[in-house]
Amino acid sequence: MKNNLITDSTRLELLKTMILLRRFEEKIIEVYGRQEMKTPVHLYIGQEAIAAGVCAHLRREDYLFTTHRSHAHCLAKGADPFALYAEFYGREAGCCRGMGGSMHPAFPALGILGTSAIVGGGIPHGVGTALASKLRGDDRISVVFFGDGASEEGTFHESLNFAALKVLPVLFICENNGYATVSPLSARQPTPHVVDRARGYNINSLQVDGNDVEAVYTATQSAIAHIREGRGPAFIEAMTYRWKGHVGTEEDWNKGARSKEELEQWKEKCPLKRLCNSMESTLTSNKYDKLVAGTDASLDEALQKAVTADFPPVGQMNEFLYRKGEY
Amino acid sequence: MPWTSVCLNKKDIACFAKQRVRTLSYVEAILEAQQIILEQDPEAFLIGEGINDAGGVFGSTKGLSDTFDQRVMDMPIAENGLTGVVIAAAAAGMHPLLIHMRSDFLPMSMDQLVNHAGKWHSMSGGQVSIPLVVRSIIGRGWGSAAQHSQGLHSLFLSVPGLKIVLPSTPYDAKALLLAAWQDPNPVLVFEHRWLYDNIGPVPEGTCFLPIGKGVVRNSGTDVTVIAVSHMLPMAMEAAQALKQDGVSVEVLDPRSIAPLDMELIAESVEKTRHLVICDVACKTAGYGAEVVTRLMEHNPGTLQGPVKRISFPDLPTPSSPALEEAYYPGTPNIITAIKETLSHQIVHT
Numbered sequence: 001m002k003n004n005l006i007t008d009s010t011r012l013e014l015l016k017t018m019i020l021l022r023r024f025e026e027k028i029i030e031v032y033g034r035q036e037m038k039t040p041v042h043l044y045i046g047q048e049a050i051a052a053g054v055c056a057h058l059r060r061e062d063y064l065f066t067t068h069r070s071h072a073h074c075l076a077k078g079a080d081p082f083a084l085y086a087e088f089y090g091r092e093a094g095c096c097r098g099m100g101g102s103m104h105p106a107f108p109a110l111g112i113l114g115t116s117a118i119v120g121g122g123i124p125h126g127v128g129t130a131l132a133s134k135l136r137g138d139d140r141i142s143v144v145f146f147g148d149g150a151s152e153e154g155t156f157h158e159s160l161n162f163a164a165l166k167v168l169p170v171l172f173i174c175e176n177n178g179y180a181t182v183s184p185l186s187a188r189q190p191t192p193h194v195v196d197r198a199r200g201y202n203i204n205s206l207q208v209d210g211n212d213v214e215a216v217y218t219a220t221q222s223a224i225a226h227i228r229e230g231r232g233p234a235f236i237e238a239m240t241y242r243w244k245g246h247v248g249t250e251e252d253w254n255k256g257a258r259s260k261e262e263l264e265q266w267k268e269k270c271p272l273k274r275l276c277n278s279m280e281s282t283l284t285s286n287k288y289d290k291l292v293a294g295t296d297a298s299l300d301e302a303l304q305k306a307v308t309a310d311f312p313p314v315g316q317m318n319e320f321l322y323r324k325g326e327y
Numbered sequence: 328m329p330w331t332s333v334c335l336n337k338k339d340i341a342c343f344a345k346q347r348v349r350t351l352s353y354v355e356a357i358l359e360a361q362q363i364i365l366e367q368d369p370e371a372f373l374i375g376e377g378i379n380d381a382g383g384v385f386g387s388t389k390g391l392s393d394t395f396d397q398r399v400m401d402m403p404i405a406e407n408g409l410t411g412v413v414i415a416a417a418a419a420g421m422h423p424l425l426i427h428m429r430s431d432f433l434p435m436s437m438d439q440l441v442n443h444a445g446k447w448h449s450m451s452g453g454q455v456s457i458p459l460v461v462r463s464i465i466g467r468g469w470g471s472a473a474q475h476s477q478g479l480h481s482l483f484l485s486v487p488g489l490k491i492v493l494p495s496t497p498y499d500a501k502a503l504l505l506a507a508w509q510d511p512n513p514v515l516v517f518e519h520r521w522l523y524d525n526i527g528p529v530p531e532g533t534c535f536l537p538i539g540k541g542v543v544r545n546s547g548t549d550v551t552v553i554a555v556s557h558m559l560p561m562a563m564e565a566a567q568a569l570k571q572d573g574v575s576v577e578v579l580d581p582r583s584i585a586p587l588d589m590e591l592i593a594e595s596v597e598k599t600r601h602l603v604i605c606d607v608a609c610k611t612a613g614y615g616a617e618v619v620t621r622l623m624e625h626n627p628g629t630l631q632g633p634v635k636r637i638s639f640p641d642l643p644t645p646s647s648p649a650l651e652e653a654y655y656p657g658t659p660n661i662i663t664a665i666k667e668t669l670s671h672q673i674v675h676t
Contacts, residue, residue: 097453098452099450106452108455113451114455118438121411124439125411128412135421158409159411162412316453320448320453321449321488322490
């Protein structure tokens with residue numbers, strides 16, 4: 001059924017974003033075997049609808065916190081692919097000058113102040129920036145992405161409780177891909193719906209098909225309207241699936257973690273394919289190929305520039321221990 | 328100036344009254360520092376369990392919520408999550424002071440302090456720092472037992488990126504807290520409950536001490552006694568007592584254990600050649616172990632007597648008053664330690 005709340009031009013923008021997120025990581029897969037990109041990569045392929053659909057509603061100054069699986073959220077918020085690639089190659093031109101790698105990107109100008117790779121570690125951070133916004137009376141909102149595994153951490157509950165208590169402008173996005181590394185949700189939680197926990201804190205919550213970018217887009221639109229009206233936090237559980245293993249560039253069905261059939265079923269629900277189907281009347285395959293080719297050209301250039309960039313000076317790690325001077 | 332002096336009795340306090348030097352208690356100094364912070368800095372806020380109740384964290388936040396309202400915030404019993412909340416508020420440029428009524432609650436904050444606050448500036452390539460202050464109070468006595476009386480400061484010594492201060496006088500309580508507020512990095516301030524009523528000279532308005540610099544509290548030539556927090560008054564008593572016996576004791580207060588003022592310590596020990604280290608924590612892997620290692624790395628021939636450590640035994644704190652009395656070291660222990668190190672000469676060959 002066609003989603004009447006979305007225009008064709010929005011669909012096209014969402015498609016462009018998802019192509020960027022997908023191709024950005026497929027480029028990593030192409031070069032990773034050369035062992036020059038020495039950073040543990042946690043790929044987002046299969047989940048692109050969530051980052052694209054949510055970030056389409058964010059302003060540049062809004063805060064965003066992501067996880068070890070961080071690439072897509074940064075890109076969808078506007079990060080320069082070169083700054084990420086250079087960071088993954090450990091170069092001085094990287095977004096964190098080679099101090100953070102794949103798991104800790106920071107783009108303060110985009111509201112990405114830093115990234116935790118401790119599961120659940122970043123959830124309170126989104127609440128903290130939301131508290132700052134509330135105390136300052138500014139209109140920046142905070143969005144925090146995390147997985148189903150993080151919902152088992154104490155910080156998840158502590159953060160939801162405090163955000164609801166203080167009526168803070170924060171959007172929680174739980175990307176439920178069904179697995180924490182290789183442990184299925186059923187081995188870890190007594191009920192299958194994380195969203196039920198959020199409702200327990202009296203937070204405006206809903207569950208959405210995380211592979212349907214249009215559904216994510218419209219759900220986020222209403223959640224953010226609620227937040228910007230000053231009515232407190234909102235929570236979206238987006239159901240999705242991770243195509244690759246927890247870390248690295250390989251699929252993991254052959255390691256016995258999960259079945260190939262399950263993966264194939266989810267690949268049928270590819271978020272890009274689904275949006276293309278929905279755009280059938282306006283998107284020819286020729287036009288799609290051109291979009292991909294354009295994205296590839298700029299990513300190839302970024303990647304090439306990154307792999308040939310300079311390494312940072314060794315002394316910088318001493319420099320970054322403490323910030324000098326007064327705040 | 329009187330600011331480095333330590334008042335041990337009513338006579339010392341009366342002396343300042345005669346000179347018309349203002350004195351405050353340690354807790355009044357902390358309260359005044361926070362008042363200044365909240366008045367001068369609209370980006371500062373205080374948060375902690377029960378900080379705006381009538382008692383106000385042993386009086387150290389008493390009345391602040393009347394003036395500063397929502398910038399003095401009670402919080403849910405959720406130490407780790409709320410530490411994460413204030414860390415990110417700091418990353419966004421605010422200046423939070425998180426207050427744990429007991430240092431024993433710091434392990435609940437451990438993930439956010441160790442994995443996040445201490446590393447943020449470095450991991451972000453120097454882009455974002457965490458101007459956070461965490462106050463916590465080391466308890467003692469009245470059967471507080473093992474979960475309400477720990478000195479856990481040295482646990483954080485092996486975490487780069489955190490600063491750790493232990494004020495021992497009312498002046499230091501104010502000046503180090505104000506310095507922590509001005510510091511763009513996370514600073515853990517360990518107060519001691521048994522120092523709260525101690526009186527000393529404290530100037531009005533702002534005053535700052537550089538974090539990472541220690542102070543000579545009493546000059547001497549025979550032995551160096553390093554003492555932090557509640558150990559300092561006892562070390563000063565020991566120095567006074569031994570003066571009558573002709574022993575010249577140099578008492579050093581490092582004020583902060585991260586960074587550690589090794590320059591001051593090495594200078595003193597090279598003069599006295601004897602060292603006693605006093606801590607308000609269990610002995611093993613305390614800051615004293617780091618002091619001695621660094622001294623030995625630099626100049627292994629420095630010491631002419633055995634190092635003596637005055638600290639809590641490596642045991643959880645007991646509750647019974649009879650056991651507490653045996654557990655905690657006091658001035659006589661410091662005196663004995665000084666005598667022992669001076670009587671036992673090491674000959675370096």
